[in-house]
Amino acid sequence: MESFIIEGGHPLQGTITPQGAKNEALQVICATLLTDEEVCLQNIPDILDVVNLIGLLKDMGVEVTRKGPNEYVFQAKSLRYDFLESSDFVTKCASLRGSVLTIGPLLARLKKTIVAKPGGDKIGRRRLDTHFLGFKKLGADFNYVAKRNVFTIETTGLTGCDMLLDEASVTGTANIIMAAVLAKGRTTVYNAACEPYIQQLCHCLNAMGADISGIGSNLLAINGVEKLHGTTHRVLPDMIEVGSFIGMAAMIGNGIRIKDVSVKQLGIIPDTFRRLGIDIVVEGDDLVIPPQKHYVIESFIDGSAMTIADAPWPGLTPDLLSVLIVVATQAKGSVLFHQKMFESRLFFTDKLIDMGAQIILCDPHRAVVVGHDKKRKLRGGKMTSPDIRAGIALLIAAMSAKGSSRIDNIAQIDRGYENIEQRLNALGAKIRRLNVCSV
Numbered sequence: 001m002e003s004f005i006i007e008g009g010h011p012l013q014g015t016i017t018p019q020g021a022k023n024e025a026l027q028v029i030c031a032t033l034l035t036d037e038e039v040c041l042q043n044i045p046d047i048l049d050v051v052n053l054i055g056l057l058k059d060m061g062v063e064v065t066r067k068g069p070n071e072y073v074f075q076a077k078s079l080r081y082d083f084l085e086s087s088d089f090v091t092k093c094a095s096l097r098g099s100v101l102t103i104g105p106l107l108a109r110l111k112k113t114i115v116a117k118p119g120g121d122k123i124g125r126r127r128l129d130t131h132f133l134g135f136k137k138l139g140a141d142f143n144y145v146a147k148r149n150v151f152t153i154e155t156t157g158l159t160g161c162d163m164l165l166d167e168a169s170v171t172g173t174a175n176i177i178m179a180a181v182l183a184k185g186r187t188t189v190y191n192a193a194c195e196p197y198i199q200q201l202c203h204c205l206n207a208m209g210a211d212i213s214g215i216g217s218n219l220l221a222i223n224g225v226e227k228l229h230g231t232t233h234r235v236l237p238d239m240i241e242v243g244s245f246i247g248m249a250a251m252i253g254n255g256i257r258i259k260d261v262s263v264k265q266l267g268i269i270p271d272t273f274r275r276l277g278i279d280i281v282v283e284g285d286d287l288v289i290p291p292q293k294h295y296v297i298e299s300f301i302d303g304s305a306m307t308i309a310d311a312p313w314p315g316l317t318p319d320l321l322s323v324l325i326v327v328a329t330q331a332k333g334s335v336l337f338h339q340k341m342f343e344s345r346l347f348f349t350d351k352l353i354d355m356g357a358q359i360i361l362c363d364p365h366r367a368v369v370v371g372h373d374k375k376r377k378l379r380g381g382k383m384t385s386p387d388i389r390a391g392i393a394l395l396i397a398a399m400s401a402k403g404s405s406r407i408d409n410i411a412q413i414d415r416g417y418e419n420i421e422q423r424l425n426a427l428g429a430k431i432r433r434l435n436v437c438s439v
Contacts, residue, residue: 037230130172160185249289297333331371
């Protein structure tokens with residue numbers, strides 16, 4: 001197990017470029033299973049979740065060629081169903097949340113697949129009902145194999161239909177889209193997720209020969225086609241990493257430029273940070289965050305206290321609430337954060353309280369932050385990263401804190417952030433990676 005040792009209080013200055021979007025990369029990598037032709041994917045982030053998913057596809061029989069930094073060619077010419085029936089497949093799926101995105105493509109391509117419980121962040125219950133209900137409506141049958149604790153899914157042929165999703169699940173929508181593109185007839189998906197990740201997946205599939213309309217809305221229409229072909233697709237910048245860098249710049253920046261962020265795809269993320277009083281300047285496709293001597297949390301128009309809540313796109317992504325909470329600890333004013341989607345995601349605030357933050361955890365979904373107005377620094381401490389986003393939030397807190405901090409279980413951070421300590425050290429941070437076994 002590895003840890004970070006962080007020497008706090010060193011201001012960050014300079015230019016940083018976000019990696020490719022993790023969530024989009026996981027989706028389009030799985031989409032390569034839908035064709036036997038070559039698919040070239042560019043701007044793929046070199047992070048643990050992506051590396052593990054690529055390894056899983058290789059085990060399935062996909063030929064993977066690395067053309068250069070962050071660029072891969074995938075060719076799923078000869079898929080191995082025997083691997084799906086192995087215990088090795090079940091074990092690997094149990095450690096990788098992204099494995100769930102292979103179900104739709106494999107069902108469409110092979111007409112059968114095996115579902116093992118996927119791994120990932122421990123942030124609360126993440127059910128798969130939306131996926132399964134969608135597959136069932138398309139004509140798939142499920143059987144539980146008690147001996148292996150897996151489900152088998154089979155179909156004699158998927159057929160298009162009209163469906164209303166029970167929730168706007170991003171991975172559920174992606175899985176259903178990838179199954180429906182090769183189904184017979186027309187599928188309409190209402191209450192579909194419409195995040196930029198989903199839009200990019202649809203654009204990639206259309207470039208492969210799919211027929212998807214309604215992209216960007218919550219009503220998708222998919223006319224099934226007989227076969228998909230190869231294409232080249234470039235992954236968007238990761239908007240969660242962009243938001244993380246905004247938070248770092250606000251807390252401890254001395255002038256930071258975030259380059260090539262794809263401003264139009266960021267939605268309300270910049271404005272949400274502005275509601276905390278953060279000054280953000282847009283220059284072309286870059287964001288410039290000047291030094292923030294202090295920042296004041298806005299009130300609503302009627303004078304009531306600010307509340308920030310997550311919501312399906314185009315609402316605020318829940319992945320940034322952890323970062324926003326840390327940023328608010330040094331703001332002037334108070335703000336209520338309402339995390340609606342996951343019941344365990346706010347528990348990391350205990351670690352911020354130990355560092356001196358003034359936070360009231362009202363219940364598993366709501367926390368009130370009373371800002372210090374940068375008059376009282378957080379203090380360093382020892383902590384453990386519970387998930388990707390809480391991990392980066394704790395890293396931001398540690399960089400701004402007085403004294404030294406240690407963060408254990410940083411594999412969680414590595415799952416979502418590429419070479420994070422080298423990139424931040426280049427801006428002036430003092431972060432050291434430590435192999436705990438050697439201590």
